[in-house]
Amino acid sequence: MVVGTGIGGALAVGGRVLHNRRDNFGAIGHMTVRPNGDRCTCGNRGCLETVASARALATKTATAEQVAAAAAQGDPTSARRILRAGRELGLAISSTLAFLGFSTAVVGGGVAGALPQMLPAIVAELDDRTAMLGTCHVHPGALGPHAGAGAIGAALWTLEGP
Numbered sequence: 638m639v640v641g642t643g644i645g646g647a648l649a650v651g652g653r654v655l656h657n658r659r660d661n662f663g664a665i666g667h668m669t670v671r672p673n674g675d676r677c678t679c680g681n682r683g684c685l686e687t688v689a690s691a692r693a694l695a696t697k698t699a700t701a702e703q704v705a706a707a708a709a710q711g712d713p714t715s716a717r718r719i720l721r722a723g724r725e726l727g728l729a730i731s732s733t734l735a736f737l738g739f740s741t742a743v744v745g746g747g748v749a750g751a752l753p754q755m756l757p758a759i760v761a762e763l764d765d766r767t768a769m770l771g772t773c774h775v776h777p778g779a780l781g782p783h784a785g786a787g788a789i790g791a792a793l794w795t796l797e798g799p
């Protein structure tokens with residue numbers, strides 16, 4: 638998963654990224670987590686992206702990064718925003734893992750800097766919802782905030798092909 642301004646995803650099996658004709662395989666950011674939630678850029682309501690992306694975490698006066706920093710400093714309002722986003726991410730990740738029978742998710746992107754703060758909520762959701770899968774893991778992406786860089790994806794696409 639790439640959690641940045643929006644939320645994207647991909648599925649990898651046996652070391653190969655899976656593709657489909659529309660190239661939208663793994664669009665986890667548009668998984669509905671709140672059926673009556675806010676309108677998403679895709680036209681749906683309550684997509685994960687509307688509650689856990691950088692755009693969703695930002696306030697009128699603070700960026701998502703600033704909200705995460707304030708949460709780390711103990712601001713309770715910011716901490717609640719981060720916790721709620723972590724729960725929603727955990728809900729979407731656990732649903733995805735259960736559907737696919739996977740046990741590992743990797744989270745990177747611009748909001749991944751807040752992952753240590755979100756991780757307890759994500760793990761709690763996984764523990765509650767994926768008992769049938771055994772132990773599931775969420776790892777920070779090795780590329781951190783650069784995971785969403787289109788140039789990296791384009792370069793890999795060129796090297797690996799569809």
Ligand SMILES: [Zn+2]
Pocket residue numbers: 666667668677678679680681684686
């Ligand atoms: Zn959407």
